[in-house]
Structure formats: structure tokens, C-alpha cells
Amino acid sequence: LLVFSFHGDKNAGFDLLYHNMKHGQIATKELAEFVRERAAIEETYSKSMSKMAKMASNGSPLGTFAPMWDVFRVSSDKLALCHLELMRKMNDLIRDINKYGDEQVKVHRKTKEEQVATLESVQAVQVQNGHLQKSREGYHSKCIELDRLRKEGAPQKELEKAELKSKKAAELFAVCIEKYNRVGGDFEQKMSESAQKFQDIEEAHLRQIKQLIKGYSHSIEDTHVQVGQVHEEFKQNVENIGIDNLIQRFAEQKGTGKDRPALVGFEEYMTASVPEGSKKSRGKAFRIPGLGKRDKEPDST
Amino acid sequence: LLVFSFHGDKNAGFDLLYHNMKHGQIATKELAEFVRERAAIEETYSKSMSKMAKMASNGSPLGTFAPMWDVFRVSSDKLALCHLELMRKMNDLIRDINKYGDEQVKVHRKTKEEQVATLESVQAVQVQNGHLQKSREGYHSKCIELDRLRKEGAPQKELEKAELKSKKAAELFAVCIEKYNRVGGDFEQKMSESAQKFQDIEEAHLRQIKQLIKGYSHSIEDTHVQVGQVHEEFKQNVENIGIDNLIQRFAEQKGTGKDRPALVGFEEYMTASVPEGSKKSRGKAFRIPGLGKRDKEPDST
Numbered sequence: 001l002l003v004f005s006f007h008g009d010k011n012a013g014f015d016l017l018y019h020n021m022k023h024g025q026i027a028t029k030e031l032a033e034f035v036r037e038r039a040a041i042e043e044t045y046s047k048s049m050s051k052m053a054k055m056a057s058n059g060s061p062l063g064t065f066a067p068m069w070d071v072f073r074v075s076s077d078k079l080a081l082c083h084l085e086l087m088r089k090m091n092d093l094i095r096d097i098n099k100y101g102d103e104q105v106k107v108h109r110k111t112k113e114e115q116v117a118t119l120e121s122v123q124a125v126q127v128q129n130g131h132l133q134k135s136r137e138g139y140h141s142k143c144i145e146l147d148r149l150r151k152e153g154a155p156q157k158e159l160e161k162a163e164l165k166s167k168k169a170a171e172l173f174a175v176c177i178e179k180y181n182r183v184g185g186d187f188e189q190k191m192s193e194s195a196q197k198f199q200d201i202e203e204a205h206l207r208q209i210k211q212l213i214k215g216y217s218h219s220i221e222d223t224h225v226q227v228g229q230v231h232e233e234f235k236q237n238v239e240n241i242g243i244d245n246l247i248q249r250f251a252e253q254k255g256t257g258k259d260r261p262a263l264v265g266f267e268e269y270m271t272a273s274v275p276e277g278s279k280k281s282r283g284k285a286f287r288i289p290g291l292g293k294r295d296k297e298p299d300s301t
Numbered sequence: 302l303l304v305f306s307f308h309g310d311k312n313a314g315f316d317l318l319y320h321n322m323k324h325g326q327i328a329t330k331e332l333a334e335f336v337r338e339r340a341a342i343e344e345t346y347s348k349s350m351s352k353m354a355k356m357a358s359n360g361s362p363l364g365t366f367a368p369m370w371d372v373f374r375v376s377s378d379k380l381a382l383c384h385l386e387l388m389r390k391m392n393d394l395i396r397d398i399n400k401y402g403d404e405q406v407k408v409h410r411k412t413k414e415e416q417v418a419t420l421e422s423v424q425a426v427q428v429q430n431g432h433l434q435k436s437r438e439g440y441h442s443k444c445i446e447l448d449r450l451r452k453e454g455a456p457q458k459e460l461e462k463a464e465l466k467s468k469k470a471a472e473l474f475a476v477c478i479e480k481y482n483r484v485g486g487d488f489e490q491k492m493s494e495s496a497q498k499f500q501d502i503e504e505a506h507l508r509q510i511k512q513l514i515k516g517y518s519h520s521i522e523d524t525h526v527q528v529g530q531v532h533e534e535f536k537q538n539v540e541n542i543g544i545d546n547l548i549q550r551f552a553e554q555k556g557t558g559k560d561r562p563a564l565v566g567f568e569e570y571m572t573a574s575v576p577e578g579s580k581k582s583r584g585k586a587f588r589i590p591g592l593g594k595r596d597k598e599p600d601s602t
Contacts, residue, residue: 005553005556005557005558006552006556006557007560012557013556013557013558016555016557020363020364020365023363023364024364024365024366026361026363026364027360027361027364027365027366027367027369030360030370033356034353034356034357034373037349037356041346041350044345045342045345045346048338051338052335052338052339052342055331055334055335055338059328060327060331062321062324062327063324063325063327063328064324064503064506064507065325065328065506065507065510068510068514069331139570140570144570170567173567174567177565177566177567180565181564184564184565185564188561199548202365202548202551203544203548205366206365206366206544206548207544209366209369210544213369213539217532217536217539221532221536224525224528224529224532228525228529231522231525234518235518238514238518243504243508243511247500247503247504247507250321251305251306251307252306255306255307256308256314256317257306257307257308257314258305258306258308259308263485264478264481266474266475266478269440269441269444269445
């Protein structure tokens, strides 16, 4: 592909391919920055989740709802962990990207050295092309001069001199053509090999970048799954805390007592055998007036 | 449940149940704050995703990787939308929670009025209990006095006076007992009804809160599914941009030309019939030296 598209008059193709190779380092850097940004975002989100966990743990203990805050707290803490782990994976990925970046630089340096020959052949073509143009012009101008002298009926000596010049110019032109063609053929061979080499490098580069992006995808997906599980768990936990359960919990913790106040009965005051201030009036529990038993009349002796 | 657990000596149960009902407003407020916090977090995350989309759109156009940035940009933009929508849903939920909070206040006010009778019967029990204690003490002290006078062999007139006082004290005590029992029975009936009422309110409250939490869960889940789809799409898009595709795109956009430089052939300079400066040297494409055809020798005339 590259082999076929980077020809053209000015032989700018090689230069373009070489610099395109170097541009691969930009992609690597920018990808690292992008991932770094994502890592920062996930860290922020994780901290926010921790803040929510704190809010939940600071939920008022008053009221029957209070135990529910535990569910929110646990869930928020777990989400914080999920996103913190994603941040770590992003950081690991950045290291991998940077490592690849270092390898890239090495490959590019090595390639630069290996491509010197092609670079030189590009320059050789340009040089020979210059000679070619000059020798063509020289040849044409000598022919024009000869023609002019012939038309003017110049002396034979001058004509012979002009013919000689014309012939020498033609020979020079031919030599330049031959050199140009040879150098051109050499360039074509080297350029084909170089273009293929650059293509191989580009393919390897894109393959590696795609692998890194795959790693990026996987990390995000893993976290996504974990987060989904935390949500499921949250839903279940809320479901499991029954309303009756909450009310019962409240009754057990804050209940003032299960004993109903008792009916009071009249107790005669017994002297000597009864200790001072004894309370003997605990009796049966309260009943609806009119339905319960009544105690002794107050006039017993 | 509440009906059974809020008795006890000091009749503090009613007060506790009443205030527990009011505490329900705290849960509502705190839930609203919690959801508000989540809304803010999602908005922040959404903006961060937009920032990443911008980074991607600013990806260098140099190099073969450049078209890939579109995939990142599209994905980031979609994630931004997902989280923005979650923020909106959280805001809607806050409105619902606040609306419920307003209803709660109304219910509590109404309940307060309805419970005045029970509150008054609590107070009545406490008042009658006070009278009961006093009349008991009065009765006991009269008995002790009578006993003392008898032991000392006091005159009959004093004994008869003391006996009368003792009898009247006993009657008063009995009356207080009867009043206390009556008021207590009334309290028990009212308290049972009130406790049931408070329990009904609590159940309705918790039911409503759980519904609101369900709404919270659903919104988060919906967004989670959307986000998963965006991730899938990202993966697919990366997969679909083939390496060959990228290289080809680069070749088409930056290619310097498909024409291989041509071999130059010697062209005799033709005067008169050939315009000045005509280039007739375009010929066949370059071939590997030694394998290609060679052009005419330069000594043709």
C-alpha cells in the first residue's frame, strides 16, 4: 500500500513516510495522556463514593429508617473500591504505554540508520536530475546554434566546430540520461524496500496500539461488571430489610417496657408485721373499665 | 409490635412513639441530601467525560492512528450523556422525596391533633398517680397514729377521733384507687389505639421510603445498562477499524503520487517542427537496472 502511493515527481515520498513513522510517537503520547485523564476521573469518582459512604454512616440514628443507612454505606464503599481499582489499572496501562513509547523511539532510531541508503539515493536522483536538465538544455542550445549557423550560411570551419560541440553535448546528454536512469532504478529498488519497511513498522505500531486499547477496554468492562454486582447487592439488601423488621428493631431498642401498668387494689394497712412503705399494690394489668375485676371495698377491717 | 412494647411505669411510651414519628422527617431529609450528592457526582463525571471527548477531538491529525480518535470522542460524548441523564433522574427523585416530605409534615400535624386525647390521658394517669400516692401515705400515717394512741392508752375521746380520721383516710384512698384504675383503663385503651396508629404511620412511611429507594436503584441500573452498551460499541468500533484500513486511509490522504518516475530516453532535438523547451522524455516507469529495456544510443542523427 505504502509501496504504491509514495512516488511522484519530487521524490517527497520517502521523507513523508519517514516522518509519518515518527508521528507514531505522538499517538503513543496522546493515548497515555488520555488514559491518565481517565485515571484521574476514576480516582475522583472513587473519593466521591467514599464521601457518600461517610454521609451514610453519619445518618441519624433516630427513627425507624436508621438501619437502612448501613446498606447505603456498604454499597458506596464497594463502589469506591471498584473505581479505585479501575484507576490502578489505568495507571498500569500508562506504564505499558510509556514502555511501548520507549521501544518505539529505539525502533525509529534504528530505522533511521537503516534508511540512510535510501535517503542518499533520493538525493542522488535529485542531483542527477539536475545534471540531466542542464545537459538537455546544453544539447538543445548547441543544436539551435548549429541550425542557426547553417541557415545563415556560415563558413564550413564554424559549422564543423558547431557540429562538434553539438555532438559532444549530445554525448554528455546521453551520459546524463544513463546515469539518471541507473540512479533512478537504484532509487526505485531501495524505495520499494523502504516503503515496505515503513509499512511493516506502521502495522506493528497500530497492532500494538490496538492491543493497548484492548487492555483499556477490558479494564473498563471488568469494573463495569463489578459495579453491576454492587448495584444488585444493594437492591437485594434493601429488599431484605423488611418493614416489619425495622419496626421490630425499633421496638426492641427503644421500647419502654412490655409490662402494662397494673390495676391497684386496696390493701389494708397492717401495723407491726408490715415494713414501712411497703407497696403491695401491684396487681393485675389494666383492663377496659367495666370489663375487668374490681378489688375489695375500702371498708374492710 | 409497637402496641406491645411501649408501656412501662412512666408512660413515656406515647411520647417516644410520637417523637419517633417526627423523626421520620429526618430520614426523608437525609435521603434527599444523599441523592443530591449523587446527582452532583454524576454531573461532575459527565463533565469529565465531555472533557475527554474534547481531548480526543484534539488528537493530532498526524500519523496513521489519527482516525481512531473519533471512536474515543464518540464514546466519551455518549458516556457524558448517560451520566447527565442519571443526574437528571436524581434531580427528579429529589423532587419526589421533597414532595413526600411535605406530605409527611401534614400527616404528622394531623396526627398530633388526633392524639391529643391520648396525651391527655397520659397526663391524667400521672395526676391520679400523684393523688394515689398522697392518699396512700395519708391513710398509712392515720393508721400509725391510731396505733400509737392505742398503745399509749390514750383517752377514749382521742381514740374515737383518730379512728374517724383513719376511716376517712381509708375512704379517700379507696376513691383515689378507683379513679386511678379508671383513668388507667382509659389510658390503656387510648394507648393501644395510638400505638397502632403510630405503627400504621411508620409502616406507610417505610413503604414510601423504600419505593423512593427503588426509584433510585432503577435509575442507576438504567444508566448502568446504557453505559455497558457504550462500552460494547466502543469495543466494536475499535475492532472495525482495521489496520489495513488506517494505512490505506493514510496513503490516500498523504500519498505523493502513484506514478513511478519514468526512465528517460534520448530524444533527438528536432528543430523547426518542435516547440521550444518541449519535454519528450517521459517514457517507461523505472525498472530494476539490468532487467529493464534500454533506450537508443546517443549517437543517432
